[in-house]
Amino acid sequence: MTTEQRYSPPAQAVINDYLDRLKYHLAGFPAVDCEDLLREIAGHIDEAFSGESGGDEMERLLRVLRRLGEPADVISERMSPAMIKMGKRKGLPFYILSGVLIALFGLPLGAGVFGVLIGVLAATLGLLVAYFATALSLLVSGAIGIVVSVLIMVDPTIIERINMALGGRGNIQLVPFGAPLNLPPQTDALICLILCVILAGLGALMLWGGRYLLRGIVYLFKISWGKIKQTFGRRRQHPVAGWSSWITSVCS
Amino acid sequence: MNQELENKITQLRKGILELAIMGFLYQETHYGYSLVKALAAGGELSLKEGTIYPILQRMTREGMVFAEWVESSQGPPRKYYRLTQLGRNTYESLVPEFRRLVKLVNQPLASPLTEEGGINVGKKLNIRKEGS
Numbered sequence: 001m002t003t004e005q006r007y008s009p010p011a012q013a014v015i016n017d018y019l020d021r022l023k024y025h026l027a028g029f030p031a032v033d034c035e036d037l038l039r040e041i042a043g044h045i046d047e048a049f050s051g052e053s054g055g056d057e058m059e060r061l062l063r064v065l066r067r068l069g070e071p072a073d074v075i076s077e078r079m080s081p082a083m084i085k086m087g088k089r090k091g092l093p094f095y096i097l098s099g100v101l102i103a104l105f106g107l108p109l110g111a112g113v114f115g116v117l118i119g120v121l122a123a124t125l126g127l128l129v130a131y132f133a134t135a136l137s138l139l140v141s142g143a144i145g146i147v148v149s150v151l152i153m154v155d156p157t158i159i160e161r162i163n164m165a166l167g168g169r170g171n172i173q174l175v176p177f178g179a180p181l182n183l184p185p186q187t188d189a190l191i192c193l194i195l196c197v198i199l200a201g202l203g204a205l206m207l208w209g210g211r212y213l214l215r216g217i218v219y220l221f222k223i224s225w226g227k228i229k230q231t232f233g234r235r236r237q238h239p240v241a242g243w244s245s246w247i248t249s250v251c252s
Numbered sequence: 253m254n255q256e257l258e259n260k261i262t263q264l265r266k267g268i269l270e271l272a273i274m275g276f277l278y279q280e281t282h283y284g285y286s287l288v289k290a291l292a293a294g295g296e297l298s299l300k301e302g303t304i305y306p307i308l309q310r311m312t313r314e315g316m317v318f319a320e321w322v323e324s325s326q327g328p329p330r331k332y333y334r335l336t337q338l339g340r341n342t343y344e345s346l347v348p349e350f351r352r353l354v355k356l357v358n359q360p361l362a363s364p365l366t367e368e369g370g371i372n373v374g375k376k377l378n379i380r381k382e383g384s
Contacts (some may be wrong), residue, residue, distance in 0.1 A: 037309065044284055046299075
C-alpha cells in the first residue's frame with residue numbers, strides 16, 4: 001500500500017503540509033540532501049504511524065508529528081548556532097543593517113584580499129615556471145655543448161666539414177675560448193667541455209633542488225589553506241566540537 | 253526556563269545524542285526510525301525525533317557514517333547507516349573522554365551535604381578561620 005493510499009485525504013493533507021513546511025525550511029541546502037531528508041522523514045511518518053495505536057487516524061498522526069518535531073526545529077540541527085541565535089533575536093533589523101554594511105564595505109575589502117591572494121598565487125606559479133625553465137635550458141644547452149666539444153676533440157675539422165656539407169650556406173662557429181692564447185682547437189674544445197659540464201651540472205642541480213622548492217611552496221599553501229579552513233570552521237561549530245568545548249570548559 | 257539555560261541544555265543534549273547515535277551504529281546498522289526506537293528504548297527521548305536525520309546527514313558528510321538506500325518489503329526504501337572506520341575510531345576515542353566527563357560531573361555530587369542542605373564546601377573556610 002502506498003503512502004497516498006494509506007491515509008484519508010485530510011490526514012494526507014496534514015502530512016503534505018508538514019513536508020511542504022520542511023521543504024520550505026530546507027531552501028538553500030543542497031538539492032540531494034533535501035530530497036534524501038524529505039524521503040527519510042516521509043518514511044519515518046509512515047512507519048511511526050503504522051506502529052501508533054489509540055485514538056482516531058488524525059490523533060495518531062498528530063502524535064507522530066509532535067514527536068517528530070516542528071520542521072523548523074528539525075532543520076535547526078543543520079544550521080549553525082549563530083544562524084539559530086540570529087533567527088531568535090528580536091533585534092533582527094540591527095542584523096539586517098549590519099548585513100547591508102558588510103555588503104557595502106566588507107565585500108569590496110574581501111574582494112581586495114581575494115585579488116591579493118590571486119596575485120600571490122600567480123606570482124608564485126610564475127616563479128616556479130621560470131625556475132624550472134632556467135634549469136631545463138641550462139641542462140639542455142650544457143648537454144649540447146658537451147656533445148659538440150667531444151666531437152671537436154675527436155675531430156677538430158668537424159665544424160668546417162659540417163659547413164661544407166651544408167653547401168657553403170652553413171655558418172656554424174664555435175667561440176674560440178683559447179684564441180687570445182693561440183691554443184689548439186682540442187684545448188679550446190676541452191675548455192668548452194669543462195664549461196658545458198658545469199652548465200649542465202648547474203641545471204641538473206637546479207632541477208634536483210626544485211623538488212625542495214616545490215615542497216616548500218606546497219607546505220606554505222597547506223598552512224595557508226589550514227588557516228582559512230580553521231577560520232571558517234570556527235563559524236560552523238558542530239555538536240562534537242560543541243561537546244568537546246563543553247568538556248574543556250567543565251574541566252578547566 | 254531562561255533562554256541561556258535552554259541553549260546550554262540543547263547543546264549538551266546534541267553532543268550526547270551524537271555519541272549515543274555512534275554507539276548504536278557501532279553495534280549494528282540502523283535506519284532512521286529503527287535508530288529512534290533504539291534510542292527511545294533506553295529511556296524517554298527528550299529531543300525531537302526528527303533532529304536525528306540532520307545529525308546523520310552531517311555525520312555522513314564528515315565521513316563518520318556510510319549511508320545507503322535499501323529497498324524494503326514492508327514499505328518505502330529505507331536509508332541504512334553504519335559507522336565507517338573513521339567513525340569507529342572517533343567513537344572509541346570519545347567514549348573514554350565521556351566516561352572521564354561523567355566521573356568529573358559525579359564527583360562533587362557524591363560529596364556529603366551539610367546539615368543546611370548545601371554542598372559541603374564551607375568547611376575548609378571554617379578551618380582557615382579557626383587557624384587564623
